[in-house]
Amino acid sequence: MAKQLATEMAPPFNLVAHYFIAGAFFYMLTSFVLPFYADEIGGYFVSSSLASLSHQYLLGFVMIMIFGAMYQLVPVILEIPLFSKDFAYIQFYMYVVGLSIMTFAFGVDKLLFLLPYGALLVYISMLIFTVNIFLTYRNLQRWSISAKFIFVSNIFLFVSVTLGLIAALNLYYGFLEIDVLQLVHAHIAGVLIGYVLMTVMGVALVLIPMFSLSHGFDEKPIERGFYFVSIGLVLYMVAMIGALGWLATIAEALILISFGLFAYQMWIIFTTRIRKQNDFWAKNMMASFAFFILSIVIFVIASLFGLDQLRMFAGYLFFFGFLAMIIIGHIYKVLPFLVWYQRYSPLVGKQKVPMLNDMVVEKVADWQFWLTFAGTVISAFGILIVNQFLFIAGTLMMAVSAFLVLYNIYYTLTYGKDL
Ligand code: HEM
Secondary structure (H helix, E strand, C coil): HHHHHCCCCCHHHHHHHHHHHHHHHHHHHHHHHHHHHHCCCCCCCHHHHHHHHHHHHHHHHHHHHHHHHHHHHHHHHCCCCCCCCCHHHHHHHHHHHHHHHHHHHCCCCCHHHHHHHHHHHHHHHHHHHHHHHHHHHHHCCCHHHHHHHHHHEEEEHHHHHHHHHHHHHHHHHCCCCHHHHHHHHHHHHHHHHHHHHHHHHHHHHHHHHHHHHHHCCHHHHHHHHHHHHHHHHHHHHHHHHHHCHHHHHHHHHHHHHHHHHHHHHHHHHHHCCCCCCHHHHHHHHHHHHHHHHHHHHHHEEEEHHHCCCHHHHHHHHHHHHHHHHHHHHHHHHHHHHHHHHHHHHCCCCCCCCCHHHHCCCCCHHHHHHHHHHHHHHHHHHHHCCCCCHHHHHHHHHHHHHHHHHHHHHHHHHHHCCCC
């Protein structure tokens, strides 16, 4: 694994650590503010207060962790060095400042005038990221399926955050002639499916076989899935902007087929794995994929029958079940590896070196897993039956579990620090 995850072309550990630490901090912050949203569980509609929460969680935790991981993984997946490491540091500081301004501006009415500034900073920082990735692709020799996913996901990122920026400027200056919700729906699908999910699909295809020791499996399902999701999403975004209901239905069908193919691909990898041990990583993966399938199936049923509360329940399981667990599970693998590689790889053969699992407190990771799992299920039921008590109880459990994630990150980062 050491050879697969590390390469002389990878950026300094310090860079990736910046992203992971900030991500853990925002995760904790979101977990602490989540119980205060109990009043809003009665129904979902796009609002500035929910936009504050969703951007804090999605950009502050999900995206920042993905950016950090991409800086480590892109050179490994593409087998070429990143175009610029300096760009990555500049992006980080602009992003964190811009995002903090943006979430405050969304959340506090009186601060709305700051939204264009925060949004612009975040937008420019994301442009720096995508330009860095595209310039890295200049020297690419072999287009693996993961390379294709990452490339196309960055195009979607660029297009959909441009729509987000237009919507944000419109919130303050009000210049759009069409209904802004048309843009916002295209924006949400573009960032969530086009960037977050397509990146997860591309990266999962490298990391999951690597950690579960699965080789020589058939990749056709995901190759087909790639075309279904790319074409489906382009059609969906056009349908949203042009308010074309019939096109949206075709697009949704294509996207759903791609999700099915992705789930099937993960199943193939899972059944051909050599490492059967169910450690904290494997538990997180199984739970996250169960939440993925569950949230998609429930979402489809809710949409077919027009059940809004059920749709909100599905969305919540997707955000706080699937996304949180797939990211946290991988932090427990990737972070110890990076620390190990930096501190212990020069000592291999000279003295006893720790195993990766020693660099995470297993008991804490186990407690954290069960607390996140139970907290997510309980708070999600709180949403389903509109019960504020259940929602608050579940989200408080999630807040405690976020603290445990942070503790393990601290433990790993300081492991063997005095060597
Ligand atoms: C430059 C970056 C971005 C800007 C300027 C931006 C701006 C916006 C705006 C203006 C809205 C509509 C809010 C409203 O009408 O009250 C919105 C909604 C939303 N955006 Fe973004 N966005 C950005 C990036 C992202 C990213 C990267 C994601 C996901 C990974 C995301 C996910 C969402 C979601 C889920 C909503 C719906 C919020 C709700 O539930 O009310 N956005 N965004």
